[in-house]
Amino acid sequence: MSLALPPWIAHALRAQRGPVPWSAVTRGALAAGPLLLAAVVAGRTGLGVVAAIGAMLAGVNDRPGSRRASVRRLGVPASAGAAGLYVGTFAGDRLGPVALTLLLTGLGLVAGGMSAVGPVASGAGTQLLVAAAIGAGMPLPEGDWERALAYLGGAGWLLALRLALPTPGALAGDFRFDGERHAVAAVYDAVADLLDAAGSERAPVRRAGLTAALDHAQDALGGPRLRRYASSSAERRLHAQYAAALPLAEAATALAWEGEAVGARAAEGPRLLATAVRDNAHTGPLPAPGRSAPALRALDDALLHAAEAFDQGSGRPLHLRERTAREVLRAAFGSGGREYGLRVALCFGASVAIAQALHHARWYGAHEHWYWLPATAVFLVKPDLGPLVSRVLCRAAGTVLGALVFAGFAAVLPRPGGLVALVAVCGALIPVATRHFAAQTAAVTVLVLALVMVGGEPQASAGRIVETLLACAIVLVVGHLPMPGQRAGGVRARIAAAGGAAHAYLAHVLGENSRGTRWTLRREAYRALAEARTAIALAAAELPSLARHSEGAAELAGTLERLVDTTTACAVHLEDRGAVGPELGRQLAALLEELADDRRHMPLRLPELPLAV
Numbered sequence: 001m002s003l004a005l006p007p008w009i010a011h012a013l014r015a016q017r018g019p020v021p022w023s024a025v026t027r028g029a030l031a032a033g034p035l036l037l038a039a040v041v042a043g044r045t046g047l048g049v050v051a052a053i054g055a056m057l058a059g060v061n062d063r064p065g066s067r068r069a070s071v072r073r074l075g076v077p078a079s080a081g082a083a084g085l086y087v088g089t090f091a092g093d094r095l096g097p098v099a100l101t102l103l104l105t106g107l108g109l110v111a112g113g114m115s116a117v118g119p120v121a122s123g124a125g126t127q128l129l130v131a132a133a134i135g136a137g138m139p140l141p142e143g144d145w146e147r148a149l150a151y152l153g154g155a156g157w158l159l160a161l162r163l164a165l166p167t168p169g170a171l172a173g174d175f176r177f178d179g180e181r182h183a184v185a186a187v188y189d190a191v192a193d194l195l196d197a198a199g200s201e202r203a204p205v206r207r208a209g210l211t212a213a214l215d216h217a218q219d220a221l222g223g224p225r226l227r228r229y230a231s232s233s234a235e236r237r238l239h240a241q242y243a244a245a246l247p248l249a250e251a252a253t254a255l256a257w258e259g260e261a262v263g264a265r266a267a268e269g270p271r272l273l274a275t276a277v278r279d280n281a282h283t284g285p286l287p288a289p290g291r292s293a294p295a296l297r298a299l300d301d302a303l304l305h306a307a308e309a310f311d312q313g314s315g316r317p318l319h320l321r322e323r324t325a326r327e328v329l330r331a332a333f334g335s336g337g338r339e340y341g342l343r344v345a346l347c348f349g350a351s352v353a354i355a356q357a358l359h360h361a362r363w364y365g366a367h368e369h370w371y372w373l374p375a376t377a378v379f380l381v382k383p384d385l386g387p388l389v390s391r392v393l394c395r396a397a398g399t400v401l402g403a404l405v406f407a408g409f410a411a412v413l414p415r416p417g418g419l420v421a422l423v424a425v426c427g428a429l430i431p432v433a434t435r436h437f438a439a440q441t442a443a444v445t446v447l448v449l450a451l452v453m454v455g456g457e458p459q460a461s462a463g464r465i466v467e468t469l470l471a472c473a474i475v476l477v478v479g480h481l482p483m484p485g486q487r488a489g490g491v492r493a494r495i496a497a498a499g500g501a502a503h504a505y506l507a508h509v510l511g512e513n514s515r516g517t518r519w520t521l522r523r524e525a526y527r528a529l530a531e532a533r534t535a536i537a538l539a540a541a542e543l544p545s546l547a548r549h550s551e552g553a554a555e556l557a558g559t560l561e562r563l564v565d566t567t568t569a570c571a572v573h574l575e576d577r578g579a580v581g582p583e584l585g586r587q588l589a590a591l592l593e594e595l596a597d598d599r600r601h602m603p604l605r606l607p608e609l610p611l612a613v
Contacts, residue, residue: 007541012390016435024062024431027165031055031158032447033424036454040416046140047150049455050085052423053134054154056447057081059430060440061123062162066179066220070162076120078155081127082148088135089144097356100136104374105349107132112344115382116337116490117328122384129348129378137355137371140455180238181277183217187245188274190214192267194252195299199261207256207565208533210249211526217242218523234280237310241277244309246519247302254295254572257565262296265289269303276310283310294576295569321520336493339483344381346478351377351471369457372464376471381478383490385437387541388479392472398441399468403461405442406449410461419450426450480545487549491539494532495556501525502560502567506588509571510580518571525564532557556595563591 005013032052039048058074065073084107091103111125131151140147166178190206190213197206221242248270255262266289276283286307291297331337355373376399380391409422426447433439449461483489505521508514536557539550566587570580580588 007547008387008389008543011387011541012393012438014436015439018435021064021431023165024059024064025428027062027158027161028059028430029424029428030161031059032154032427032451033420035154035157036423036451037420040420040454044142045416045455046142047146049451050134050140050142050147050150051154051157052451053131053448054078054081054151055158056154056427056430056444057127057130058155058158059427060434060444062158062431063434064179065216066183067163067176069179069220069222070159072120073123074155074159074162077123077127078152078159080124081131081155082152084128084131085135085151086144086148088132088137089147090135092136092139093144097353097360101349101353101356104129104132104136104352105345108348109341109345112341112381113332113337115344115384116334116340116493117331119384121332122382125344126378126382129344130375133348133352133371133374133378136352137359137369137374138452139368177234177238180217180220180235181280183213183220184238184242184245185274185277186213187217187242187249188270188277191245191248191252192270192274194256195262195267195270196264198252198256198266199259203256203259204561207253208530210252211530214245214249214523215527215530217245238277240309240312241273241306244302244306245273246523247305247515248299250519250522250568251295251299251302251572253565254298254569257569258293258295262289266296266299269306273306273310283307294573297576298572321524331493334493335489336491337489339487339489340383342483343478343481344378346481347377347381347475348374350474350478354470354474355467369452373467373471376468377474379441380471380475383538387538387543388476388546389543390541391437392476394436394438395441396468396472398438399445400465401438402442402445403449403465406446407461409446410449410453416454419454422450423447423454487546488539488553491532491535491550491553494528494535495553495560498525498528498532498557498560501528502564505564506567506570509567509574513571513574522564522568522571525567529557529561529564532560559591559595563588563595566591 032055035055036045036048036052039045039051042048058078061074061077062070063073087107088104091100095103108129111128115122115125135144135147142150187210190210194203194206194210197203221239252270255266265287269286269289272286273283275281283306286303288303289296289299291300332341351374355370358373359368359370376395379385380395382391385391386394406422409418413419413422426443429443430440430447433443445464449464501521501524505518505525508518508521532553536550536553540547540554566584570584570588573580573584
């Protein structure tokens with residue numbers, strides 16, 4: 001009989017798997033260490049420390065994806081970090097302890113609400129606060145604008161490496177688009193996997209995998225650009241290949257919804273298309289599936305459309321709608337943003353106040369650095385890094401391990417050369433260590449302690465362990481405090497967004513049902529559901545005292561997923577026959593009734609879904 005661990009312990013022990021990202025490892029080795037070495041040689045060690053910190057924090061955000069997407073993923077948080085460093089340095093030099101605490105608390109409120117907008121905004125909020133704490137709590141001879149520029153330059157150096165260096169083992173074609181090519185090929189593989197799983201218990205998991213692949217490809221292709229449309233033939237071809245996958249995904253989802261196996265032949269075409277994308281080659285003959293059902297006919301038509309799109313290679317829209325300023329503000333100041341902003345403000349403000357009190361009481365000794373406690377609290381309070389207890393356990397374990405490892409190295413390495421080499425090694429380890437929060441914490445701890453020792457701070461491993469444990473206690477206390485409004489605001493906001501997207505998708509399918517808008521709305525509905533599922537899984541892994549506030553959310557999300565799947569089947573039937581049919585109508589009505597029942601267990605403000613089918 002196996003012993004099942006509680007979710008909050010199991011999550012702390014879980015690590016991501018996958019191949020070693022050698023390209024990111026190379027960039028990490030060439031980022032912080034060489035920058036610090038150049039500064040030491042030039043006699044500007046302080047600026048080198050700041051630049052290396054900027055490169056390190058950019059390295060934490062250096063995840064797999066396209067070069068175009070990395071501009072936003074690395075550049076926006078780095079810009080926010082430079083602004084935070086400027087504000088922290090400026091305020092730390094001019095304000096007293098009370099005024100500085102109030103200012104940084106207000107900054108935490110803004111950054112916390114901003115973090116609810118999305119992953120890039122969350123990274124920006126984190127770097128804003130961490131850099132503000134470093135600016136205020138790490139006195140250096142350089143002025144505020146010099147430090148901000150050095151920080152931005154360090155992050156910019158890593159971004160330049162990301163854009164310029166080819167990926168080892170890059171796929172065929174222009175290496176600049178290898179991230180986009182891999183993402184688009186993964187979509188066709190996910191379509192084939194879903195077709196293979198149709199009629200089995202694996203279908204829901206494969207459908208979620210298709211959603212993740214489409215989200216990743218959409219993000220990879222939809223990064224910032226100077227021109228409105230794709231300017232090169234290689235990029236236009238990738239856009240056409242992605243657009244051709246959307247009707248295939250729609251047909252595969254409808255077939256999976258029907259619950260019947262479709263045969264191995266149906267998946268052969270998408271797999272050949274995936275190979276053609278990877279090899280940057282023509283598709284060749286595609287096997288045609290049967291045409292005995294509306295979804296099979298839609299699949300056959302989609303394969304013919306894909307073959308034509310692959311041959312022509314003309315640019316197609318990505319069916320990606322940019323969020324309006326009103327939607328961004330609603331996310332930041334909605335229930336999830338308000339709750340998160342208040343918790344971040346309380347944690348950050350309390351840690352700044354306690355750190356300054358310890359500093360003025362000379363607890364830190366002769367040096368004047370008190371940044372560690374508030375910077376640690378910022379990382380701990382972030383829910384996208386895992387459940388609260390899991391974050392605390394991993395942060396504490398990682399800091400203890402990193403501090404002990406650094407103490408051993410500091411006793412034997414020559415200075416500053418040995419410490420600079422240690423910074424380079426840790427920079428290379430960060431992309432691998434991001435698979436587990438404790439491992440990432442250990443690598444970052446060694447790197448930062450080496451950096452500040454090069455900058456003149458004495459060895460302080462024991463003090464850093466105590467400060468980390470103190471930050472863990474602060475975040476645990478604040479995490480259990482009652483807040484205005486309903487608890488689990490982040491989960492409720494994600495479910496409400498998914499319900500609104502499902503409403504818009506269903507209303508369009510039962511109304512106008514134009515292809516382009518339908519595909520855009522379907523993508524938004526499935527993306528919102530995936531984000532809701534992620535938030536629900538994290539909330540369910542909290543301690544029971546916190547997890548109970550999100551009870552009923554998983555059932556509500558499941559009903560919304562079945563509703564969106566059924567809407568997709570309706571779209572296929574309407575396009576094939578011009579009518580939904582009585583059976584589909586009855587299933588839609590039953591799902592709407594079930595959704596209303598689920599909302600009684602977890603009250604939410606969702607739009608009224610159309611009942612006339």
